[in-house]
Amino acid sequence: MNILVVGGGGREHALVWKIAQSEQVDKIYCAPGNPGIAELAEVVPIAVDDIDALYEFAHSKQIDLTVVGPELPLTLGIADKFRAGGLDVFGPDKAAAQLEGSKGFSKDLMRKYSIPTAAYASFADRDAAVKYIRAQGAPIVVKADGLAAGKGVILAQTEAEAIQAVDEILVQGKFGDAGQAVVVEEFLYGEEASFFAFTDGKNILPLASSQDHKQIFDADQGPNTGGMGAYSPAPVVTDALYQRIVTEVVQPTIDGMAAEGTPYQGILFVGLMIDGDNFKVLEYNARFGDPEAQPLLCRMKSDLVPVLQACARGELNVSELEWYERAAVCVVLAAGGYPGSYSKGDVISGIDAANAIDGVHVFHAGTAAQDKEIVTAGGRVLGVTGWADTIKAAIDKAYTGAAKISWNGMQMRNDIGQKALKR
Ligand code: AMP
Ligand code: GLY
DSSP states (O other): OEEEEEEOSHHHHHHHHHHTTOTTOSEEEEEEOOTTGGGTSEEOOOOTTOHHHHHHHHHHTTOSEEEEOSHHHHHTTHHHHHHHTTOOEESOOHHHHHHHHOHHHHHHHHHHTTOOBOOEEEESSHHHHHHHHHHHOSSEEEEESSOOTTOOEEEESSHHHHHHHHIIIIISOTTGGGGSSEEEEEOOOSEEEEEEEEESSSOEEEOOOBEEOOEEEGGGEEEEOSOSEEEESOTTSOHHHHHHHIIIIIHHHHHHHHHTTOOOOEEEEEEEEEETTEEEEEEEESSOOTTTHHHHHHHBOSOHHHHHHHHHHTOOOOOOOOBOSSEEEEEEEEOTTTTSOOOOOOBOBOHHHHHTSTTEEEEESSEEEETTEEEEOSSEEEEEEEEESSHHHHHHHHHHHHHTOBOTTOBOOSOTTHHHHTO
16 A cells, blocks of 8 residues: 655654554655654655645555644645545545534534533624623633634633633734634633544544643643643543543544534544543544654554554444553653744754664654754654553653753653653
């Protein structure tokens, strides 16, 4: 088989790494890829949102399966275009990707199908939103309806902060089209977890549990990022909760999407807030998590390719994935200043030394090749993933690997995985 992976981050490097282990694969292409991916696949310089060029490429290279990493091409309709042209593609079409692309859409679906989520209301009108905020009181959460690069969620501690957020989104247009409506919702407390399931639109195949670390600093301090580290399995998701998440969230979501005439096919990402025996859905994403994909794929024993292909073709008939017993932990190494502005082009040293450690793999995210050196080219630069028999040993592996790597301004969290050890 010829496979095309769309994207160029740590998630896509992990996908390519796992796909490359499949005996079914002859050739892997990745657009646009990165220097780490280039060691395993032929990288092609096509941007993830250039749907027409990706389509032409897939046709010309007789690609058997296209695997879409990030949300942007999905919300632009890459899957619609490929399917209409008779090409197998892993990822939801544009209508189904609204689960991530519109908070209002996803909240309405959850309400209609009794999927547990925070109480909320949607508004396009500023005054109505303000009235609701005054009636509910603070703390309260204000979210731009559309995709806002992870910055569209405001956790307001006071009514004034919430109203300011509404003004910025609805009146001043801070997020452009993504802010034509807002969702105002109940503030939830607890511990977050990420839950993933493969689906062909009808059948589901849940993955192992995992947990991300969203804030930039240790102890969950500072602004949110794309994710500073992740691990699997996540003990906050007990076996009993795991089963309930499957039956009370994942299956009704997939059934609801089908009943609405927008069947969802690909990987469903459910962001959860867990508080003891209770859980509520924070959000859906229409794609694999990054960095969660890195530890999860390092633990997956099953061949990934037949699963992706079965989802793409609407014929998923595998009932369980096989996993290595080991735990895996990914520590993200980020550029200084991230998630604010950061410099690029700093020379990275030590990647080979980290990769030489048994049970450590370095996935590239924001890197570039320059005069035989690897330099920084993004906010999240590398993901160092370690695996071992226990979470504690996997944490040690990942940090031993991370300690080999350095560049000017590099930052990382020092407490990835500690929440698991507290349980
Ligand atoms: P979202 O993009 O909706 O997942 O929101 C981004 C982050 O904001 C989440 O990962 C949570 O950390 C936080 N968050 C979102 N909604 C709520 C809520 N209702 N209560 C508390 N925190 C929230
Ligand atoms: N790590 C969270 C995400 O991929 O959105």
